[in-house]
Amino acid sequence: MRASQYFIPTMKEAPAEAEVPSHIYLLRAGYIRKLAAGIYEYLPLGLRVLRKIENIIRKHMDEAGALEVLLPILTPSELWQETGRWEVYGKELFRIQDRKGRWFALGPTHEETITDLVRKNIRSYKDLPKNFYQIQTKFRDEARPRYGLIRGREFLMKDAYSFDVSEEMAVKSYEIMKETYHKIFSELGLDFLMVEADVGAIGGKYSHEFVVKAANGEAHIVYCEKCGYAANVEAAKYEFELDKLPPEEPKPLEKVHTPGVSSVEEVAKFLGVDPKKIVKTLVYILDDGSAIAVLIRGDRELNETKLINYFNVLDAHLASSEELEKLGIVEGFVGPIGLDIPVYADISVKDLHNFVVGANEKDYHYINVNIPRDFEPVEFVDFSTAREGDPCPVCKSPLKETTGLEVGHIFLLGTKYSEAMKAYFVDKDGREKPIIMGCYGIGVSRLMAAAVEQNHDENGIIWPENIAPFKLQILALNTKDKNVMDVAEDIYQKAKSKGIEVLFDDRDMSPGAKFKDADLIGIPYRIVVGRGVKNRKVEFQKRANNEKIEIEIEKIDELLDKLV
RNA sequence: CGGAGCGUAGCUCAGGCGGUAGAGCACUGGCAUGGGGGGCCAGAGGUCGGCGGUUCGAGUCCGCUCGCUCCGACCA
Numbered sequence: 001m002r003a004s005q006y007f008i009p010t011m012k013e014a015p016a017e018a019e020v021p022s023h024i025y026l027l028r029a030g031y032i033r034k035l036a037a038g039i040y041e042y043l044p045l046g047l048r049v050l051r052k053i054e055n056i057i058r059k060h061m062d063e064a065g066a067l068e069v070l071l072p073i074l075t076p077s078e079l080w081q082e083t084g085r086w087e088v089y090g091k092e093l094f095r096i097q098d099r100k101g102r103w104f105a106l107g108p109t110h111e112e113t114i115t116d117l118v119r120k121n122i123r124s125y126k127d128l129p130k131n132f133y134q135i136q137t138k139f140r141d142e143a144r145p146r147y148g149l150i151r152g153r154e155f156l157m158k159d160a161y162s163f164d165v166s167e168e169m170a171v172k173s174y175e176i177m178k179e180t181y182h183k184i185f186s187e188l189g190l191d192f193l194m195v196e197a198d199v200g201a202i203g204g205k206y207s208h209e210f211v212v213k214a215a216n217g218e219a220h221i222v223y224c225e226k227c228g229y230a231a232n233v234e235a236a237k238y239e240f241e242l243d244k245l246p247p248e249e250p251k252p253l254e255k256v257h258t259p260g261v262s263s264v265e266e267v268a269k270f271l272g273v274d275p276k277k278i279v280k281t282l283v284y285i286l287d288d289g290s291a292i293a294v295l296i297r298g299d300r301e302l303n304e305t306k307l308i309n310y311f312n313v314l315d316a317h318l319a320s321s322e323e324l325e326k327l328g329i330v331e332g333f334v335g336p337i338g339l340d341i342p343v344y345a346d347i348s349v350k351d352l353h354n355f356v357v358g359a360n361e362k363d364y365h366y367i368n369v370n371i372p373r374d375f376e377p378v379e380f381v382d383f384s385t386a387r388e389g390d391p392c393p394v395c396k397s398p399l400k401e402t403t404g405l406e407v408g409h410i411f412l413l414g415t416k417y418s419e420a421m422k423a424y425f426v427d428k429d430g431r432e433k434p435i436i437m438g439c440y441g442i443g444v445s446r447l448m449a450a451a452v453e454q455n456h457d458e459n460g461i462i463w464p465e466n467i468a469p470f471k472l473q474i475l476a477l478n479t480k481d482k483n484v485m486d487v488a489e490d491i492y493q494k495a496k497s498k499g500i501e502v503l504f505d506d507r508d509m510s511p512g513a514k515f516k517d518a519d520l521i522g523i524p525y526r527i528v529v530g531r532g533v534k535n536r537k538v539e540f541q542k543r544a545n546n547e548k549i550e551i552e553i554e555k556i557d558e559l560l561d562k563l564v
Numbered sequence: 565c566g567g568a569g570c571g572u573a574g575c576u577c578a579g580g581c582g583g584u585a586g587a588g589c590a591c592u593g594g595c596a597u598g599g600g601g602g603g604c605c606a607g608a609g610g611u612c613g614g615c616g617g618u619u620c621g622a623g624u625c626c627g628c629u630c631g632c633u634c635c636g637a638c639c640a
Contacts, residue, residue, distance in 0.1 A: 012589060012601060013576045017633055037632065091565085092639070109640060143565065143638055151639085159640090197640095207640085218639090317637085409640050441640060478598050512600040519600090530599055539599095 001470070002492075003505040007044050010517050020216045022452035023148030025461045029520040031448075031469075038145025038153035045521070046448070048469035050156060053447050054135050056187050056466065057158050064180040066131040066160055071113045073137065077103035079112040083420045094139045106139035111417045111439060114161045118435065119423035125165045128425060128435065129173055133160030135444060147216065149449035150405065156444040163435045165427060167414075170436035174412045177440045181210050181408050188447065189464025190407075191454060195221050196231035197409065198305045210408030210442075214453040217403040224392035224399055233401075234305040236386030237393040240347045245276060248353040251368040259363045262332030264298040267356060267365060275299045278356045279349055279369070281334040283319040283327070283341070286311055291319060291327055291341045293334065294383055295357075297348035303385040310344075310381050333358035336375045337366060345377035346384050405450045406443070413437040461522030462543050470503040472563055473523040477511040477530035487538065488529040491556055498564050519543070525563060527551075 008030040017034070018024040026032045031046035042050055058068065077095070080086035086093070086105070094106040107113065114132055122128065138157045145153050162173035178194070185192045190212050197209040209232055211219050223230035231237075261270045268275045278298035284307065285291055292311070296302050308316050324331045327341065335358035336343045349355075354368045371377070388401035415434040417423070424432045448467075455462045465471065472495055476488035488504065495502040503523060505514050511530065518526060528539040528548075536553045551559055 009574090010601095011575060015575070016570085016577090019634080034632095090638095111640095140639080144634095144636090146633085157640095209640095315638095406640090411640070439640075475599095480598075510600085510602065511598060512602070515600045517601085528599080532599095 001503050003503060004507050006503070008517070008521065009043070010520055018148060020147045020150070020453065021456050022150065022216075022449035025452055025456055025520065025522075026148060026449065029461055029517075029522065032149065034148075038142060038151065040149060040152060040154075040445075045469045049448050049451075049463070049467055050445065052467045052469075053188065053444055054156075054158075057184055057442060057444065058135065060180050060184045060187070061133050061158070061160065064131070064176050066133045069114075069117075069132050069134050070136060071107070071110050071117070071134055073107050073139070074104045075107045075110070075113050077105060079116055079421075080105055083112055083417060085112070092140050092142065094141050107136075108138055108140040109439075109441070110134070110136075110159055111161065111413075111437075112421065115417045115421045115423050115437070118163055119418075119421060122163070122423075122425060122435070125425055125427050129162065129164045129169055131160055131162040131173060131177075133158060133440075147449070149445050150216075150453075151218075152445065155446065158442040158444055160440040162438040162440070163418075163423075164438075165425065165433070165436070167436055170412060170414075170438055174410065174438045177410050177438065178208065181410065181440070181442070184442070185210055185212075185408070187466055188451065189455075189466050190447075190451060192407070193221065193223060193230050193404065195219075195223070196235050198232060198234040198309065207409060207411040209406050210410075211404035212407050212447075212450040212454060213402055213404045214450060215403065216453055217405040219404045219406045220401065221404055222386045222388065222390065222399040222401050224395060224397055226397040227392060227395035229392050229394040229399075231386070233386045234303060236390075236399075238300075238347065238382050238384035238386055239391040239393045239396065240350065240382075240384070242391040242396060243348070244351055245274075245353070247351070250370040250373060251354050253369060253374055254367050255359050255361075255364055256367055257363060258333075258365045261363075261365075262358075268298065271356060271365070271367065273356060273367075277352070277354065279336075279352070281336055281339070281343075281358055283324060283329060283334060284316045285319050285323055287313045287315040291323070293336065293339055293341055293343045294346065295336055295343065295349045295377060296346040296383060297352065300346065300348045301385040301387070302346070302383050306381075306383050306385075310383070330358070330360055330362050333360060333362055333364060335360050335366060336377065337369070343375065343377045344383075345371075345380050347380050347382050348384055349377075350380045405446065405453065407447050407450050408440075408442045410440045411438060413439055456522070459516070460520035463522045463524060465524050468522070468524050470501045470523045472500050472502045472525045472527065473518055473521070474502060474504045475511075475514050475518060475526060475528045475530075476504070476506050477514065477528065479506060479508045481533075483533045484529050487533050487553060491527060491529065491538070491560075494557065495560050495563075498560050500560060500563050519546075527556075527559075 010030050011028045014024045033041045096104050135158045142153050145151050164170035164173055192212045195209050197207045220233045222236050261267050264275050264278050267278050275298035279295050282294045338360055356365050356367050357369050359366050390399050392399050418434040423435050427433050452461050474492055478484045492504040524543050526541040537550045539548045540551050541548055
């Protein structure tokens with residue numbers, strides 16, 4: 001491709017709206033443009049990258065025996081009603097009406113659609129297992145689209161759904177996808193981690209996330225360098241046994257005056273005690289409107305995902321000042337003693353002695369509180385958010401914490417959708433049973449951003465070879481010099497004939513501008529044709545380190561052969 | 565959805581006292597140049613997000629509205 005005939009609108013300055021490297025460079029280097037918040041156009045260069053990512057995914061999915069389909073983007077509301085997600089999905093679901101008033105959703109995911117297809121066409125155990133996948137644009141009306149391609153309202157996704165006759169077989173399908181995902185992300189050239197994850201609203205038995213390590217990532221993960229354990233902090237088990245304080249003899253319960261002192265830090269300072277001996281009492285309102293209290297040690301953070309899972313609700317939120325007032329609870333001095341809503345405790349509170357809690361009375365705390373003498377929680381549950389330094393649940397060595405971008409997520413769904421939608425098959429024994437499902441997603445467009453987050457420097461993008469829009473870029477520095485142009489043209493033709501994807505910068509521009517553009521665009525290999533042609537030499541560079549190697553023009557074939 | 569901020573040329577931004585619109589870069593033509601966004605000359609480009617109000621007069625003041633961004637909540 002000749003740059004003079006191509007379309008690479010580069011920008012010298014970053015648009016003010018872009019904050020993170022992938023967003024800045026993809027805009028500046030002419031890969032994407034924004035149409036509206038969270039909605040992007042892919043320019044020729046951007047589409048090439050997207051297609052490369054798609055094809056790598058497609059290759060491995062096909063090899064794994066998955067069957068590609070293309071489902072409609074417009075999905076009838078009736079399907080969503082069947083699983084209850086027409087309501088549950090909430091405002092994130094883009095909804096539209098046809099001329100007759102019938103409601104549709106722009107597909108944010110396709111469990112309902114694929115399950116409908118399967119229930120209508122699969123009857124027997126002989127038809128199973130099956131794994132269907134598609135690569136398609138998805139729509140989610142995100143409350144807050146951000147970071148360019150990382151969180152968009154319209155984005156490209158690979159979604160796959162497996163259907164099996166038994167849990168055992170479903171686990172097999174799941175394991176195959178797990179392996180396939182490892183192959184895909186490795187071939188994409190990314191530094192990634194597979195972590196144990198929470199199943200979230202999609203439901204199911206268990207799930208794993210594939211996370212690309214990135215400073216700007218939204219996924220918080222803990223991992224163990226020693227044994228390889230890795231989990232999203234939402235899912236990581238908290239190994240409290242190793243984090244306990246030494247036992248103490250119970251002292252008499254005492255109510256103390258603590259005027260205007262309510263936060264853990266304040267109380268710790270005021271009473272001169274370790275924050276670990278202060279217990280926070282958090283009041284949560286569950287989605288059925290009921291209130292519960294959760295106790296957690298002062299140095300720990302509550303994990304709402306664990307809370308929501310434990311209570312098996314769709315939503316829970318910390319009670320507001322108004323809600324506390326309605327319940328007759330004193331904000332800032334809440335405590336378990338004498339509280340008339342159910343009290344649950346995080347395991348960090350177990351075996352804690354002589355601790356401090358609010359006294360449910362303005363400006364008072366209890367000290368030397370002990371369980372079960374002074375109160376008894378309904379149950380001790382793991383509600384803690386895992387963090388750096390916590391003992392690894394597998395091998396007990398201290399966990400590390402990092403952030404990353406979730407680019408893949410696999411779930412063993414079980415029968416949540418097949419039962420709701422009556423997707424049954426007849427088994428060998430002649431009985432009708434629900435199909436066991438799994439679902440597997442990869443954020444294709446997000447991967448493009450993730451690759452840039454992980455591979456850039458201060459001058460621009462440095463594409464991993466397998467997803468670079470072109471492999472080789474030729475810079476002709478002086479287009480007025482016939483020698484330079486002849487040599488460059490010759491190399492260009494040779495590269496093309498060898499099947500190398502090559503971008504030839506033949507534009508009449510200053511050398512500096514060409515170098516800057518080339519760095520921004522980030523094509524892995526570069527041949528610079530300039531003043532060296534006088535001595536029959538050109539330069540070969542790698543974008544990754546920009547080191548220059550002089551090559552004799554006569555030896556160019558050899559070099560190109562290495563790039564094939 | 566709660567909080568904050570911003571909408572002036574393609575991009576980054578200035579102007580803000582109310583008096584009819586600016587810079588740099590990019591773009592077009594020309595000249596010189598040719599190894600890291602370099603130089604000179606000439607040019608084109610704007611209903612100052614929209615609607616309404618105040619005023620003799622609004623980019624500037626007021627109200628509403630739309631859009632965008634950030635923090636948070638949310639988020640297969």
